Amino acid sequence: MxxxxxxxxxxxxxxxxxxxxxxxxxxxxxxxxxxxxxxxxPAAVPGVMDDVVRRQWGERLIRAWNDEDWWSAPLRVGDRIGRLIGAAAGQTAVGESTSVQIFNTLVAAARLRPGRRVLVTEAGNFPTDRYLAASAARLLGLEVVETTADTLAAALDRHAGEVAVVFYPAVDYCTGALWDVAGITDLAHRAGALAMWDLSHAAGAVPVQVDADGVDLAVGCTYKYLSGGPGSPAYVYAAARHQAALDLPLTGWHGHARPFDMADGFEPAPDIARTRIGTPHVLSLLALEAALEPLERAxxxxxxxxxxxxxxxxxxxxxxxxxxxxxxxxxxxxxxxxxxxxxxxxxxxxxxxxxxxxxxxxxxxxxxxxxxxxxxxxxxxxxxxxxxxxxxxxxxxxxxxxxxxxxxxxxxx
Amino acid sequence: MxxxxxxxxxxxxxxxxxxxxxxxxxxxxxxxxxxxxxxxxPAAVPGVMDDVVRRQWGERLIRAWNDEDWWSAPLRVGDRIGRLIGAAAGQTAVGESTSVQIFNTLVAAARLRPGRRVLVTEAGNFPTDRYLAASAARLLGLEVVETTADTLAAALDRHAGEVAVVFYPAVDYCTGALWDVAGITDLAHRAGALAMWDLSHAAGAVPVQVDADGVDLAVGCTYKYLSGGPGSPAYVYAAARHQAALDLPLTGWHGHARPFDMADGFEPAPDIARTRIGTPHVLSLLALEAALEPLERAxxxxxxxxxxxxxxxxxxxxxxxxxxxxxxxxxxxxxxxxxxxxxxxxxxxxxxxxxxxxxxxxxxxxxxxxxxxxxxxxxxxxxxxxxxxxxxxxxxxxxxxxxxxxxxxxxxx
Incomplete structure (x- = not known):
């Protein structure tokens, strides 16, 4: 027809x-x-934002951190996003910008493979991903190798035993091409490397299954298919098996095991909470939370x-x-x-x-x-x-x- | 009486x-x-947020980045905060969390003094400042020396020629003590170090004069005396004389000289825009902008x-x-x-x-x-x-x- x-x-x-x-x-x-x-x-967001601004902030003031549970929002919303990308609870947190999460997670990923000196990324990856991979590599004394899906296997062979992380986008920001998350993750693992994914153009758009596919780490943006609003905060996924060893460079106080102890030294939280960095951008974060419902329902x-x-x-x-x-x-x-x-x-x-x-x-x-x-x-x-x-x-x-x-x-x- | x-x-x-x-x-x-x-x-914020959410986001959609000038907001709001801390235009930008700005700015500060291997911070500084100083030092192979206002001069003498940065809070988050920004900045300069300040508890509270006091770099929080709302974005001040050499580790695409070229390599913007990192949290940022007016007027x-x-x-x-x-x-x-x-x-x-x-x-x-x-x-x-x-x-x-x-x-x- x-x-x-x-x-x-x-x-x-x-x-x-x-x-x-x-x-x-x-x-x-x-x-x-x-x-x-x-x-x-999303049609529900204006009403929620009005409540967040006028009642939660305006009337509850500082008490809203407890009463309205602002404090837990990064992990609460993280778990909801986790369900959309195939992550069991306790592995996803929301906060900061995607650029910041890329840097923080990529440095930690490389530190999980000490002695390996190569970061592999995708030649068509979104610029900020590549800029931050270069910056992380420079700080850690590593080399970035850019590949395509076609040249990845050969590059892993060429750098056998040297690759710490394969950092790929699940969907190309420009062409819309979908990469094989399970297959590339498997390739990375066979090379002894970790697989880290940028899910910005995939989460909410295609059925991502991070747990089932053995993904190690992932980051993503929430203002695209998740409709979280302009500049809504990013998320980070860290597989449970890596969390206790995750050595993140952005040691903000919200990631501390006991933030309100105001302790002298940084002791990371034992779980996904260690990926928290600074005080969450509550207005942007709660708009995102309200935005997720239609996608979850559908x-x-x-x-x-x-x-x-x-x-x-x-x-x-x-x-x-x-x-x-x-x-x-x-x-x-x-x-x-x-x-x-x-x-x-x-x-x-x-x-x-x-x-x-x-x-x-x-x-x-x-x-x-x-x-x-x-x-x-x-x-x-x-x-x-x-x-x-x-x-x-x-x-x-x-x-x-x-x-x-x-x-x-x-x-x- | x-x-x-x-x-x-x-x-x-x-x-x-x-x-x-x-x-x-x-x-x-x-x-x-x-x-x-x-x-x-601030009483003006709910109406502004309603406009931002319903009209700017809801009706203008992606076009609001141009039509409503969301793109320029980090520097536009930055200049307004700059005026509150004694900074001439073009030296202050808003975005990300305070923790992220501390890390990014402190690494860049240390890189402005290559060869010097000591970061000095204040023993009572807010925990996140100290945690991030430790993390930055570890990545750069530097040592952190904690001092108090009383022991600072002696520490600078003891580490003569070695101190890259003196990173102090202007007002102690716990005791409320006000440090001598001009005097400590001068001490740092005499030692050949840069002075970087955390103005979180000072901006909007006490008359800070970063330009007049010769401050090199500063960061601060906007949800305290600036009433920007829960988790409103932080700001960074970089004195004009340092901007062209500022080598920041968080090379997010918003800090690129031509972000929409989607170029292969990171080329930082020539001015304060290089401190931009990821996409700004627009809802939180525009709430902050609306919040500043009463303080400016008073x-x-x-x-x-x-x-x-x-x-x-x-x-x-x-x-x-x-x-x-x-x-x-x-x-x-x-x-x-x-x-x-x-x-x-x-x-x-x-x-x-x-x-x-x-x-x-x-x-x-x-x-x-x-x-x-x-x-x-x-x-x-x-x-x-x-x-x-x-x-x-x-x-x-x-x-x-x-x-x-x-x-x-x-x-x-």
Whole structure:
């Protein structure tokens, strides 16, 4: 059946996840395909934030650390995120920025393999991951070796006995390619190395199973598929078997075994609490907590299932409507090899995206020529997908994007 | 004139800062003397947060990074905090937790003095400062030497030519003692070392002048005297003369000279933007921004002036009402030697504080035997001070704190 708006409508009518769109405060007239960068506002969050600000902070004041259990929030929310990535309780904590968690966790990972002098990372890994790997390596006197999934096995052979950590992204931030978490973790382990994953573009998007896959350590961002809000705090997963030996460089007082003893020396908490660093950003953290409920209720598997169907529908629309207009889908078509966003190359990507935004279709651009379009089954409809492709067709075929007012500065995270 | 509630009333009636109390949403029946830990809710914050959540995030979505200038917020808010600590524009940035900023800044400070192998810190410094100094020293192969203000000069002599950084708190988190920022900075400089300050208990409380005092680097917390909200992000000050050489270990992508180039290697921004690390916690950051206005309008000097007068009134009340009840003021009485909170020793401090809280008088406890009572001139009244001391008198003289229900767990930051 040829992709059309009528087909989109019928698919939406039969979509069991369609009611979840009402759990997000999406504005009228917007097709939001940028949930891979900033998830939309969950409808429950404004009320919760108002309570957190006016009642918890305003009325309970310092007492809220006990009464409202702000103190436990990093581990309480951590356990909820843990369930979304296949982690049993007590292995996930929330706090700080993803960049900070990458550094802290990577240094600790390397220290779990003393004497090994190589950190392996992925050549297409998000820049901050690579910058922080370089910084950690410099402080520890290690060498960073960049690989791709194709060259990883050879690199591990070449550096046999030397690799401390393999640090990979589960989903490529730019192309949307999905890496084989279980397979690469296994490769790392065969080489005697630890496997550390950046789940930023995977958690909530694809069914990650950190415990089952034997992952050692992981970090991730919560403002993408978890809709935690702009700059919501990151999370760290540390497999229970590593926690007692985890020697983290960011020895903040919240990670102390007895923080309120105000002891002279740092003694890390015996469990996942040792990954805590400074005082949690409570407003951002509690917005994140309130944001998780719709995804938990729908279930990652169901969201993934619909996202893949949206992807098939998108590819069908693109094949029939965008041929000859300069677009090229750079994301693997194989559903087993892609995450939840599509990378679509176009030589004038910035201008095309600006024109799309003027038409209410919101995605973003990376590497100058890549449009990113995220099809999150939790709130994106088949009609959204058809509308977006129709807008791409209209813009590229009429040259609307060449009007001079579309040379805007792009700043997105 | 003997301290009394009548005198308190007349002092309040003549207090030019009295109207500022209405800028804070303090609950009825509460005497809030814990602003050294968590500042109260500024009245303007709930409306701003509602706008940030519903309109900026909810309606503008990813576009808010440009339209609402979320991207610039860390430096925009940084400059406002800079003005409160005597820093000219372009030297202060906001983001991450205080613990993270301590580590990042301290490593960079040590790298500015290559070849010198000693970090000097203060023996009573807040635990997280000392834990992170130890961690930074370990990564860099340095030694930490703990001093007091009295032993600092001798330690600098003993380690002549070896000290890279002197890292001190401007106000002691426990005793409330105020250190001589200009004098200690000068001592450090004479020894060829850099002076780095933790301003957490000083910014907004006492007139700090980082530029005029020749301070090299500083970090601080914003949820105390700046009332930014629970876990609001920290700030870092780096004197302009050091910025181009500042070699920070947390090379997050927001600190890159051109973050959206997604370049292979980390090239730090040429200015204070290089202190940026990960994506800012926007909700917590914009609450902080909205919180600063009353303090800016009142001016730190006026707030300090009133706080000192509140302190004199408090000492007068304590002298006349608490004698023989087991209380001992541990904070220097000399106004030039104290910050904005008083440390009052009592052998049953936890139970006394719990009984005070049951009477609506909120402070906190440190080191088991120290009651901390913060007299912030921006919103604390003379009547509050008298009410608090009267409650201390009532509790200690009747033994009300010995009732078994006051053995509560204390968790405060």
């Amino acid at each position: 040829r992709p059309s708006s009528a087909l989109a409508k019928s698919l939406d009518a039969a979509d069991p996840l369609a009611p979840f769109r009402a759990d997000f405060a999406l504005p009228e007239g917007v097709v939001y395909l940028n949930g891979n960068s900033l998830g939309p506002l 279930g990652v598997a169901a969201v993934r299932d619909k996202s893949l169907k949206l992807g098939e529908f998108f590819l069908g629309c693109a094949d029939s409507m965008l041929t000859g207009l300069g677009f090229e889908v750079a994301t693997p078509r194989d559903p087993l090899r892609r995450g939840n966003h599509f990378a679509v190359r176009h030589p004038e990507a910035h201008a095309v995206m600006a024109a799309l935004k003027a038409r209410g279709v919101i995605g973003d651009v990376r590497s100058s020529t890549v449009l990113r379009l995220c099809l999150n089954g939790l709130y994106v409809s088949y009609t959204d997908v058809h509308t977006a492709v129709a807008a791409m067709q209209e813009v590229a075929s009429t040259g609307a994007h060449r009007a001079p007012d579309f040379q805007v500065r792009e700043v997105v995270t | 003997r301290p009394s509630s009548a005198l308190a009333k007349s002092l309040d009636a003549a207090d030019p800062l009295a109207p500022f109390r209405a800028d804070f949403a303090l609950p009825e029946g509460v005497v809030y003397l814990n602003g050294n830990s968590l500042g109260p809710l 001016g730190v000097a006026a707030v300090r002036d009133k706080s000192l007068k509140l302190g004199e009134f408090f000492l007068g009340c304590a002298d006349s009402m608490l004698t023989g009840l087991g209380f001992e003021v541990a904070t220097p009485r000399d106004p030039l030697r104290r910050g904005n909170h008083f440390a009052v020793r009592h052998p049953e401090a936890h139970a006394v504080m719990a009984a005070l809280k049951a009477r609506g008088v909120i402070g906190d406890v440190r080191s088991s035997t120290v009651l901390r009572l913060c007299l912030n001139g921006l919103y604390v009244s003379y009547t509050d001070v008298h009410t608090a001391v009267a409650a201390m008198q009532e509790v200690a003289s009747t033994g009300a704190h010995r009732a078994p229900d006051f053995q509560v767990r204390e968790v405060v930051t």
